[in-house]
Amino acid sequence: MKIKKRIDGLQIVSVMMFFISLVCLIITGLEGPIVEESYQFPGNFIDKESDSAWGVAVSTALKNYQVDLRYPARPWYGEPFIIQAAIKDRDGKTNSNSNAGTVPSFILDTNLDMDSVKVKPTKRILLPIHLPQTGFVQWEIAAASSAVKSGRIWISLLPVDDANTAYTSVPVLVLPVEIEMRAILGLRVWVWRGVWVGLGIAGIGLFVFWRIKKVRHI
Numbered sequence: 509m510k511i512k513k514r515i516d517g518l519q520i521v522s523v524m525m526f527f528i529s530l531v532c533l534i535i536t537g538l539e540g541p542i543v544e545e546s547y548q549f550p551g552n553f554i555d556k557e558s559d560s561a562w563g564v565a566v567s568t569a570l571k572n573y574q575v576d577l578r579y580p581a582r583p584w585y586g587e588p589f590i591i592q593a594a595i596k597d598r599d600g601k602t603n604s605n606s607n608a609g610t611v612p613s614f615i616l617d618t619n620l621d622m623d624s625v626k627v628k629p630t631k632r633i634l635l636p637i638h639l640p641q642t643g644f645v646q647w648e649i650a651a652a653s654s655a656v657k658s659g660r661i662w663i664s665l666l667p668v669d670d671a672n673t674a675y676t677s678v679p680v681l682v683l684p685v686e687i688e689m690r691a692i693l694g695l696r697v698w699v700w701r702g703v704w705v706g707l708g709i710a711g712i713g714l715f716v717f718w719r720i721k722k723v724r725h726i
Contacts (some may be wrong), residue, residue, distance in 0.1 A: 525711030529704040586696025595645030615666040622659030654691035
């Protein structure tokens with residue numbers, strides 16, 4: 509009788525081990541809060557008296573557009589995450605007054621400035637834009653530590669056509685980025701996931717073992 513009670517108790521412990529590991533895996537798999545910010549292009553980033561006709565035309569065309577920034581606020585340390593910046597029409601639709609023949613093409617020059625991270629494909633990304641067509645750039649980030657990641661995204665404009673190859677880039681926006689890494693005891697999340705998977709497997713194995721042993725004692 510005592511042996512059966514002991515086996516019952518051990519079975520309960522093994523079931524608890526399995527459910528604890530399952531809950532921990534679910535928690536670390538949940539997506540945290542997402543930061544979504546919109547930034548309008550400044551209306552006076554081009555000096556009409558000193559800059560080229562290309563620069564003035566781009567400045568005028570971008571009055572109806574904005575940059576949407578999106579990134580996770582608290583990703584898990586050890587799990588790559590995405591930072592995305594997209595140029596979009598402010599009203600969510602193509603400007604009917606835009607004429608493809610008069611709106612100049614340009615290159616969106618984006619540069620992610622953030623320390624202690626590995627970035628794919630590269631910190632600087634060039635995106636050709638021809639309004640009213642839009643687009644986006646994104647970086648895959650792998651943090652090298654669990655410290656808070658503060659950085660900036662520098663956005664400049666460059667001409668596309670050969671006639672303006674000597675034209676210097678026009679700085680337009682600086683987007684702040686601040687990310688708080690989630691970590692348990694400073695370890696990467698995949699380490700803990702491995703521990704919890706092992707705990708769950710051990711719980712199932714022990715439950716089966718004690719179940720068989722209980723049947724033999726009946």
